Amino acid sequence: MSSLYERFEQVFMPNYGVPPVALARGEGARVWDVEGREYLDFIAGIAVVSLGHAHPALVEAVSKQVATIAHTSNLFLHEPEVLLAERLTGLLGAPARVFFANSGTEANEAAYKLAVKYGKRTGRSYFVAAENGFHGRTIGALSLSGKKSIRDQFGPFPVDVRFVPYGDADALKEAVTGDCAVVFLEPTQGEAGVVPPPDGYLAAAREICDATGALLVADEIQSAIGRTGHWFAHQADGFTPDILTLAKGLGGGLPIGACVGFGEAGTLFEKGDHGSTFGGNPVSCAAALAVLDNVDLGHVNEVAARLRGGLESIAHPLLKGVRGRGLWLAAVLAEPVSGKVQKAAQDAGFLVNAVQPDAVRIAPPLVVTAGQVDAFTAAFPNILTEASQ
Missing domain, CATH: 3.40.640.10 (Type I PLP-dependent aspartate aminotransferase-like (Major domain))
Known part of the structure; x- marks a missing residue:
């Protein structure tokens, strides 16, 4: 049986290309692909899933x-x-x-x-x-x-x-x-x-x-x-x-x-x-x-400060800076390799978006936890290193 990716390519117009991950379900800031692999979702459907996935309310x-x-x-x-x-x-x-x-x-x-x-x-x-x-x-x-x-x-x-x-x-x-x-x-x-x-x-x-x-x-x-x-x-x-x-x-x-x-x-x-x-x-x-x-604005501002602070504390030659507001940030790169950063993040279990050649968009659900933010910022230096190779 052909894969879901092949089936997609056969029946859809080519304006999107074939997306790199096929998601099956989600819970909060976590999602799982059709093969059962878990990711932390730091793009949130392009800043859409405010309450994360499958929020009870x-x-x-x-x-x-x-x-x-x-x-x-x-x-x-x-x-x-x-x-x-x-x-x-x-x-x-x-x-x-x-x-x-x-x-x-x-x-x-x-x-x-x-x-x-x-x-x-x-x-x-x-x-x-x-x-x-x-x-x-x-x-x-x-x-x-x-x-x-x-x-x-x-x-x-x-x-x-x-x-x-x-x-x-x-x-x-x-x-x-x-x-x-x-x-x-x-x-x-x-x-x-x-x-x-x-x-x-x-x-x-x-x-x-x-x-x-x-x-x-x-x-x-x-x-x-x-x-x-x-x-x-x-x-x-x-x-x-x-x-x-x-x-x-x-x-x-x-x-x-x-x-x-x-x-x-x-x-x-x-x-x-x-x-x-x-x-x-x-x-x-x-x-x-x-x-x-x-939506809890107090929580948003608390974890947003934690996310920004964690990213700004990273000293890596590929990371030029961080810009944006709240839980809507871009990691600005010293080289136009955002696609490689997106792929390295995916391989490490995080979903981000190569919004511009030199900028990676980071926009997790507004319910993202402090622990999930810390997991991402801890992993990001290695992601940048992988993308640099």
């Missing part, structure tokens, strides 16, 4: 909801979606309205459409986004992503998007005029290699948008729901966006995205302007509520 919430009513469409309302929207706006602490989608790229598509509508209403003709930013793979979200290798082959795009260097407030100020409808930024650039902004950059972006009348979108697909040690990364930077997009960690493993509009941006859509058959699905909303009930 998530299992209970999803099981109860799917046995009650699993789907209604947007033609009918249900209580879990209302409860979730109320919880999110409560955590945000500002008047806001919510649209639920199924993923991060769809949340950004909703934000994109809000910006288009705002631009037409106010006579504004272009968008601004950051170089090396990533906002999704659909055409609208892709047009905002400043990564030429994934973007250029699918153009031309429907809106004029102008890219500026991330973290350069002067370049942003020059690019944003009264003709700019919106600025799309990540509070930390995820796919660029977990790159945080310079101090004051996001506050400056808020001031620039206020001065010109442009909307400011904070793409928190990866950075929200406790990942950086705050419910939302922008809260630590002391500003409120006009539009916030969420996904990944919100559902704890179930597909859900959210586009949140503050103030006027929350009422730009009119009846019929946008929709989603599965967005706000009762099961996904129940999962998200379980996540919000069980």
